[in-house]
Amino acid sequence: MTRSDDAGREHRVGLPPVVGTAPLVLVLGTIPSVRSSQKGQYYGNPLNHFWRLMGAALDRKMPEDYQERCQVLTDNRIALWDVLAECDIKGSGDSTIVNPVPNGLSTLLEGHRSVRHMFINGKTAHKFYLKYHQGAFAGKVTVLPSSSPANAIRWEVRRSGWMSIGEALRS
Numbered sequence: 001m002t003r004s005d006d007a008g009r010e011h012r013v014g015l016p017p018v019v020g021t022a023p024l025v026l027v028l029g030t031i032p033s034v035r036s037s038q039k040g041q042y043y044g045n046p047l048n049h050f051w052r053l054m055g056a057a058l059d060r061k062m063p064e065d066y067q068e069r070c071q072v073l074t075d076n077r078i079a080l081w082d083v084l085a086e087c088d089i090k091g092s093g094d095s096t097i098v099n100p101v102p103n104g105l106s107t108l109l110e111g112h113r114s115v116r117h118m119f120i121n122g123k124t125a126h127k128f129y130l131k132y133h134q135g136a137f138a139g140k141v142t143v144l145p146s147s148s149p150a151n152a153i154r155w156e157v158r159r160s161g162w163m164s165i166g167e168a169l170r171s
Contacts (some may be wrong), residue, residue: 009088009096012037014103017081020074022114025168028105030125031084033092041066043147044079045092049158050121050147054078076169079115081108083128093150094124102132109137117168121147140168160162 014031029042036044044051044066051069055062058076062069073080085103090096109115114140119148120126126143144165145158 006118007090007096009090009098010085012089013086014082014084015040015042017079017108018042018070018073019079019081020077020111022077023074023079023112024077024114025117025119025165026079026081026109026112026115027119027121027145027165028125028129029082029121030094031082031089031097032088035092039066042070046150047149048147049155053147053162054157054165056159057162058169059166074130077114078165078169079108079112081105083120083125083133094122094148097124097128100128100132102128105133106136115139117142119144119165119168122148122151126159142168 012031032042033045033048036042038044041123054073058072060072062072063147082103083105085101087097087100094142118137118139118141120129120141122145123143142164145153145161147158
């Protein structure tokens, strides 16, 4: 059930992690957007660059089907989740988040000790990571330029940052 407050925020609950066997990389976002929540899919807004960026990092064309996209991630030993389990948010604006509740990142990492590199999708996800999860992971943490269409940077700058995922998988 969704509730809203006087500021026009609604309560949003995150999605379960996408994780296969022995992931090497974990990509963390903040919380699903309105469109992603409606679809029950990570990065379900077609304007979000996430899937295109992942295709570039893996040097492959990503399928259109969501389940197939998730399979590509897990086949490449990439896990996907969010730093927040739930929050109150206005639209898809991360800057409007109040009452955040963190995901159980430590528990996920304990169950998947193979993760050696964590990538954080954008500055807001990083802010909540530092607030709730700092110290939960002893491996390398890299903050990526946000894949959100609201992050107005040139494609090549964004892409360049995300290529580090492919590099981490090859090292």
